[in-house]
Amino acid sequence: MSSTVLIVEDEIFVATDIARIIEDAGYHVAAIAADREQALEAGPKAQIALVDVNLRDGPTGPQIALDLSRKYGIKIFYVTANPTQILPKAETAIGFIRKPFSDDAILTAIHHASGNMDRCSCPEVTLFQAAGGSSNSLG
Numbered sequence: 001m002s003s004t005v006l007i008v009e010d011e012i013f014v015a016t017d018i019a020r021i022i023e024d025a026g027y028h029v030a031a032i033a034a035d036r037e038q039a040l041e042a043g044p045k046a047q048i049a050l051v052d053v054n055l056r057d058g059p060t061g062p063q064i065a066l067d068l069s070r071k072y073g074i075k076i077f078y079v080t081a082n083p084t085q086i087l088p089k090a091e092t093a094i095g096f097i098r099k100p101f102s103d104d105a106i107l108t109a110i111h112h113a114s115g116n117m118d119r120c121s122c123p124e125v126t127l128f129q130a131a132g133g134s135s136n137s138l139g
Contacts, residue, residue, distance in 0.1 A: 006046035
């Protein structure tokens with residue numbers, strides 16, 4: 001069974017581009033959420049969430065990711081041009097993808113979160129290390 005992905009992104013063209021990349025790779029998109037309310041409503045349907053930091057209801061992405069992590073155990077990848085704004089970081093956060101992103105960056109993150117470690121890597125994807133470690137880019 002392939003993983004189901006929640007896209008938390010308020011820019012519809014960005015969100016639909018991410019959805020296309022994910023679906024073309026054989027994954028299922030649970031929902032596209034533009035704000036906190038929509039994201040938490042769709043949370044139970046997803047195993048992975050791609051979460052933007054700045055959404056239509058403000059810089060709520062980090063808190064949304066934290067809530068999705070705590071309530072549903074969803075694996076989190078942030079998708080942002082501003083990685084320094086990822087605070088607080090969700091317990092299940094794996095890393096972040098820098099905007100602008102490529103198809104390879106989205107797929108690398110989804111494959112990694114799904115446990116398919118043998119997939120392509122990309123310098124746009126940065127993994128978080130365990131406590132006390134530093135971040136590193138895949139690739």
